[in-house]
Amino acid sequence: MTLDASQTTSLPYRIRVAVPVPLYDSFDYALTAEQYAIAQIGARVAVPFGRQKLVGIIVEKLAPDSALNPNFQIKFIHALLDQQPILEPIVLSLLTWAAQYYQFPIGEVMHSALPSLLRQGKPYDLLARVWRLLDLDAEAQLKRSEKQQQAYKILKLHPQGTAETILNLSGIDNNVLKALAKKGIARCDLETQDFRPEPVQLAQMPLTANADQKHAIQQILKALQRYQGFLLDGLTGSGKTEVYLQVMHQVLKQGKQVLVLVPEIGLTPQTISRFQSRFHGHIALLHSGLTENKRLQAWQAAQTGKASIILGTRSAILAPMANLGLIILDEEHDLSYKQQEGFRYHARDVALYRAALLRCPIILGSATPSIESYHLVAQAKLSCLQLNQRAGIASMPKMHVIDLTVARKQHGLSEQLLTEMRKRLAENEQVLLFLNRRGYAPVLLCENCAWQAQCPHCDANLTLHVQPYQHLHCHHCGTIQSMPQHCPKCQHQPLKPIGLGTAKIENVLQTLFSDVPIIRVDRDSTSKVGSWHKIHEQIHKSEASILLGTQMLAKGHHFPYVTLVAILDIDAGLLSVDFRAPERTAQLIIQVAGRSGRGEKKGEVYLQTYRPDHPLFQTLLKHDYRCFAQETLAQRQLAQLPPFRYAILLRAESRHQDYNQQFLSQMRDLLLQQAEENLITVWGPIPAAMERKAGRFQAHMVLLSHDRPRLHFYVRQWWPQLLKAKTADLRISIDVDPQELS
Template sequence: MSNKVSVQVAVNVPLSMTFTYLADKPLPIGCRVRVPFRGGEQTGVVVDDQQSADVPAHKLKHVESCLDEIPPLPADFLELIRFTAQYYRHPIGQALFAALPGPLRRPQPARWPDERGWQLTLAAHDTEGPPPRQKARHALWHALAEPLAYQQAKAITPQAPALLKQWLAEGLVERVDAEPPLVVAEGPTLNDEQAAAVEAVAGSFGSFAPWLLNGITGSGKTEVYLRLIERVLAAGQQVLVLVPEINLTPQLVERFARRFPATPLAALHSGLADGERLAGWLAAWRGSAGIVIGTRLAAFTPLARVGLIIVDEEHDGSFKQQDELRYHARDLAVWRARQAGVPIVLGSATPSLESVANVEAGRYRELSLTRRAHGAAALPTVRLIDIRRQKLLDGLAEPAIAALRKRVERKELSLVYVNRRGYAPVIACTECGWLSGCPHCSSRLVWHVTDRRLHCHHCGYHEAPPRACPDCGNSDLKPMGQGTQRIEEALIALLPGARVLRIDRDTVGRKDAWEAIYRKVHGGEVDVLIGTQMLAKGHDFPALSLVLVLNADGGLYSADFRASERLFAQLSQVAGRAGRADTPGEVLVQTQWPEHPLYQALVAHDVAGFAAQQLAERREAGFPPAAFQVAVRADARTLEEASAFLDAAAALAEPPEGVTLAGPAPALMMRLANRERAHLLVESPQRVRLHTFLDDWLPRLAGLQQAHRQVRWSIDVDPQDF
């Protein structure tokens, strides 16, 4: 054993520890290895070279092989993983493997992709090449007289991959080393606010500086990003851009690729095949991708020479992972910027209260964009339609129908926003009041008319609707309320000849769905869009002049203290889609509570005033961001079992002064997928004090599993819902 060395290996298992193995020679930290584990094989990552003193050498197993031709995972990436695992109280092995692309989680070797450029061979110079009438081929052929990067070739013609493969086989092109030049297409002229924002952030290059870019909808935040990216690329560095939703990625990728046609760009999101994601991840790590755009998991992407991080729509709840490793990508991005010593820009028209509080405390610096970038564009007029004394036709008030008809006649685009997919939220018995409920969840089954089935949007259960009421036998069952499918049906009948397009998770499942939608909308092939909150974020439809909001009142009186903040952000964002070009915008909101302060702030476009009022309420109640929270979540076959575990956990706690425990309490959705759920909340006005308490308390909870075998439990640091 004397010539063997011991290494610490992280493995993808739910244990808060690493494992000691023997190797024939020293292995670099960050090296992926194949190791024996519990009778099988696992992929592991070497995270330390120190053997645990309490493990006898003769009991250690051997590392079977080092897997990769690529270098070890970089030190700053592993440091990020260690921080994430410690802060979010998650097993380090699971945190590490959650951050890796799928192929790197499996025990198979990886290698750098071939990123060389392309150029005509000497033999090709003796040929005439494609004729001028074949415009795409002709343009690509002549561009290949000089070394051409793959991204540049694709910018010339979408046929480039097939043509390059063909010409390579024919000996007409060859692979060459090519450093792509920085090519920047001309952008619009900045207004003084945009220019000031660019100069302020650029002045902080080379040091950690968190900036809140607080810009109204349509104020040109993306153009500010592009100007900053141009400067970062010119300095030979990379930019990481995080967006909240996968459907925003193609739009941004296309816009960034138009501005920087020669710059390799990596897009990272869940819609990619494993090979595509791995190629983009490796290109970011190697440094060949100058721009990296992705959803929340992209926050972990290693970058060789990062110079700037951007988080677009930083307020959006999609940045918080809600299961397993429950991290918040925006907060990790801020930590990464500090780690790398670079500025970070958090952009939003409705900043999160956490970011507003950080500005007030002096931790962030604020940049304001108070007017729309398009010279003639102004914020839309917001009007409230009081529906308390109005007869609704399929959920639509007459003033709303009249406004839609007027836009169709004027050939202007309208958007009807209803944040419920399906046909109706529930089917009800007109005799006894029975409602279609999910047998596995504390939720209703939603009627989908397209497949004529009832669906649970939480656990995925679905069934055919009953022919009669299960309780009283009455055959008169009716859909209650409106979803996107019902509004679509109603508008097709109310607006004869109008071209209606519904956009929700049921219609955008295909990989190319969003491209088809953009093509139709920007081609003037749509009169009325109907959509859920996925239409409220970041989309730019210049012809959109009217937004109609339905069924928003349900968000006013939720038991979740964040509900008002979320609803105001949703409505402000969807309202901001209107009037972004020359046509004035109008927003109509149907409501039974027109006097509510939230709606009054919406009418006045008073984002700052609403945030101030919400912050005052949070501080008075001791809620985040005035305090910090950790939720211990438990689920079991019965609520009693889950609550008993949490009671036992609370009994083991010895909270110091300034740390309080509340609960246990049932979750807002108490039953999910046949499991009853509850949580115990730990709160403190001081983050350090809270985490010091967790250091002492959480190890004690591990011993509870033996006495509560039917209970699954987890830790959620900085929870966003209950």
């Protein structure tokens, strides 16, 4: 029901609701006296919006004498969906700040903090699947299946039953449980969930900390009752995880929760294994690879306090938690922490703000900290704790540069590298080859007329893939084409694949090392549910094998049997126009190199390059990333680039590039008229590095200022004007503190 102005003047009961629509306001709704009495700030409510029925979050209960918003007609709500708040005040404050800081609609920001089922208006209380044994003497029946034996032993430890999600976290998949049920050994019951917090017990004694680790642990423990940001700057393999675990133990003993963020889903099996071996307690896993039901159950475990440890990727920083006492951001430098579409937040910066709201410590850990984090240390906003030696008896690997301009090669692999690989494999060790390019070949070329297979919708080449069949694939817009039999321009055949992708190198390795397992890790090989978990298990077997992969292999993994690492093609990172490219390249080299020699045997690293004299390599050969970072900070300061100036990136895309640039130019002039003189510097508008993508042209404009509050103040006034002025064909987005300018 809609009420006009004459009716609403006498209407005392109203609430303000954040609704998931691309508008920057929250909206007033009417409700009955009985509903008003039980309505809770932070609870969900079903409301009408135009012709839609949407689920919003109550952000305010309006006093009976509060003023009405004359721009909107008041409608009655459909229903209150929760009796209790599902977002506590701290999280509401965090999301409100994030919406304002990143210039994004508040309703959509709040929806991003909810699991999908709650966004749809489903009831909060879902039944949990609980497994229990029916036969306590069935072990003899399971001799043929190691997985079923493992599941049986876990279930035997929990005679009252255990949740399916906990079994899954222990590496038991549902097919194993169903097999036990089919044999009459176990059964599954649907039960009301118990959200009472579970006590945490130490399952394994801590390792002996070295001097650097002890100092770091002591400094962090001094800050447990207040806000303090720490940058844990430790060499690869220096034992950052042990520092996390020992600090976590003290926080958990106080009955508080710990949130641990990792950049990729692929890191969760390794991390959760470390946590489970150290602590007996409820661990909730939050990432996009979960089913909707499991994600909701994990979210509820965090929100109610049932889970003491919450392990998740980027979006977990937005989830509510009952009693959060410590935040850990592992691999804090990683670009994956920055959301690149829609609500473009940076999990690192949101985590720092959340820790400040909670007055709890936060640890940012990395072997290659971001330049921004080093700058925060220089400003005394973060305390730097250094780990300068590898844990245990492991030593740093020796690095070598192979000059590809003179080296003899076989299919992109130098003879020197192949010789070293054969030595390591003969000693039953593992070799890791890094190539940040999936597919078979990045270019399909006609040798007669130089025609190249290009995407019809993007300014990019189509990549040749040979699995599951030969086809061309655009990694930018997703276009797939069949493999041409001849050149469409001159009819010449055959066409020649140029360059190397992981699939092509895999074929080469299978020929050169036919008796050695080749384990490929990229987005193609890990696309199936559970595939990464199986690959992870295979890698951790102590036997000769070759690991081949993209950045998924570079991010914090502990591979104890890898003694030789080779980076096959690092030169592309030296050619980018983005000022952050050297930083990304340096981080990648150090991170990939750090996978070598983490066990008892010494490791070595080989860099294949056509630019062996590049200054970046000379610095990193000494494993001196910190020296590189300080040089980079000095260069950024001279050029007045971030973090010495604050940036906001505007992206415009339409079917016509002229219109993009004309519109952005008009909006630039409007902003400069409204802002204080010389406060804001504007770069552009200019075409994007990839000007055409998915059939639409893109242009960029960057706003820079030394004064972040004033920059945000003027952009906040200007952005709604820009949205009103654009036409339907034009898409625009705003990226505060952009991490990529492409």
